[in-house]
Amino acid sequence: MNSVKAWEILKNNGYKRTNKRERLLQMFEANDKYVTARQLLDVLTVEYPGMSYDTIYRNLSTFVALGILDETELSGERHFRMQCDATEHHHHFICMDCGNVKALEICPMDMLGPNLQDYQVENHKFEIYGKCPQCH
Amino acid sequence: MNSVKAWEILKNNGYKRTNKRERLLQMFEANDKYVTARQLLDVLTVEYPGMSYDTIYRNLSTFVALGILDETELSGERHFRMQCDATEHHHHFICMDCGNVKALEICPMDMLGPNLQDYQVENHKFEIYGKCPQCH
DNA sequence: TTCTAATCCATAATCGTTACGATTTATAAC
DNA sequence: GTTATAAATCGTAACGATTATGGATTAGAA
Numbered sequence: 001m002n003s004v005k006a007w008e009i010l011k012n013n014g015y016k017r018t019n020k021r022e023r024l025l026q027m028f029e030a031n032d033k034y035v036t037a038r039q040l041l042d043v044l045t046v047e048y049p050g051m052s053y054d055t056i057y058r059n060l061s062t063f064v065a066l067g068i069l070d071e072t073e074l075s076g077e078r079h080f081r082m083q084c085d086a087t088e089h090h091h092h093f094i095c096m097d098c099g100n101v102k103a104l105e106i107c108p109m110d111m112l113g114p115n116l117q118d119y120q121v122e123n124h125k126f127e128i129y130g131k132c133p134q135c136h
Numbered sequence: 137m138n139s140v141k142a143w144e145i146l147k148n149n150g151y152k153r154t155n156k157r158e159r160l161l162q163m164f165e166a167n168d169k170y171v172t173a174r175q176l177l178d179v180l181t182v183e184y185p186g187m188s189y190d191t192i193y194r195n196l197s198t199f200v201a202l203g204i205l206d207e208t209e210l211s212g213e214r215h216f217r218m219q220c221d222a223t224e225h226h227h228h229f230i231c232m233d234c235g236n237v238k239a240l241e242i243c244p245m246d247m248l249g250p251n252l253q254d255y256q257v258e259n260h261k262f263e264i265y266g267k268c269p270q271c272h
Numbered sequence: 273t274t275c276t277a278a279t280c281c282a283t284a285a286t287c288g289t290t291a292c293g294a295t296t297t298a299t300a301a302c
Numbered sequence: 303g304t305t306a307t308a309a310a311t312c313g314t315a316a317c318g319a320t321t322a323t324g325g326a327t328t329a330g331a332a
Contacts, residue, residue, distance in 0.1 A: 014309090015309085016308090017299090018297080018309090020310085021310090036288090038288080050312065051312085052311070052314085053288090054311075055310080058290095073209050076209070077287095077288070078288085078289085093252055093257075102251075102255070106244065115229075115242075116229055120266045120272045121265075123265040124262075125261060125263050126244055126260075128245075128252070128257055130252075130257040130259065131255070150278085151278080152277090152279070152328085152329050152330070154328080154329075186280095188282065190280075195279095212319085214320085274331100274332085275332080276331090277328100277329095277330095278327100278330095279328070280325105280327065282323100282324095282325095284321105284323080286320080287319090288319090288320100290315105291315085292315075293314100294311105295312075295313100296310080296311065296312085297309080298309075
């Protein structure tokens with residue numbers, strides 16, 4: 001995913017091009033890591049004093065709903081990053097220091113076998129946490 | 137894990153036997169599902185009017201720290217349940233309706249292979265969400 | 273029974289998130 | 303370009319889950 005594709009999606013869904021959105025998408029495009037709403041606000045407030053949480057959260061929700069961003073919960077806080085382009089379903093290692101991720105080409109659902117015979121599976125989560133080479 | 141074992145652990149670590157703790161452990165022993173602090177408070181308040189969140193949260197933290205309870209985050213809220221006795225490391229299917237769990241004897245870390253060569257892995261999470269046979 | 277640390281209650285503070293009415297802005301029709 | 307209007311934003315307040323605090327109570331050992 002990149003900001004060009006993101007804007008296509010936004011436009012197709014009737015969303016307007018605004019400076020704040022542009023800047024948000026830029027930030028996500030610039031570094032491929034999980035960030036919090038606060039981290040985004042802290043940066044955007046410098047350029048746009050008075051920027052409010054409402055704007056951040058509303059846009060993040062929109063982006064997630066449209067499949068532009070991925071979201072995960074790390075130590076009790078929502079974290080966001082640009083969604084992967086990969087066509088293959090996959091999972092991630094997440095660095096708890098810098099937020100950077102590394103894609104893992106495996107999915108544990110492949111080795112489920114006959115477990116959960118009568119269960120209705122709706123979702124699953126597989127993430128590995130630790131420190132990336134740069135951070136330890 | 138059961139309340140007898142839990143009390144051994146608590147006593148060994150200098151924690152006192154109180155009615156509230158006894159009742160909390162009973163509740164966890166009675167049904168093997170993930171519950172929230174609020175759900176626990178709602179029940180305990182009937183028997184102990186004036187019961188406060190502080191008591192619930194402090195004890196839950198203690199129990200988790202001592203390995204008596206397991207904790208996971210479901211839809212933005214902390215959920216707790218009695219820790220499994222199984223000696224083998226494993227994961228769970230979690231019913232999003234009733235909170236009941238089913239153990240899965242597999243762990244995706246077994247199929248990691250040479251990925252994450254230079255990474256320091258500290259933790260991982262693998263959970264499957266959906267509806268159990270009773271709930272769908 | 274007495275003593276003391278552990279525990280508990282009542283309440284307020286904190287943090288992340290969501291919601292609100294008023295105002296501003298991007299887009300499209302004129 | 304001007305105007306209309308629906309969307310987006312701002313400023314702020316509300317919210318729910320969690321954590322913290324200070325004083326009162328209680329369990330367990332001496």
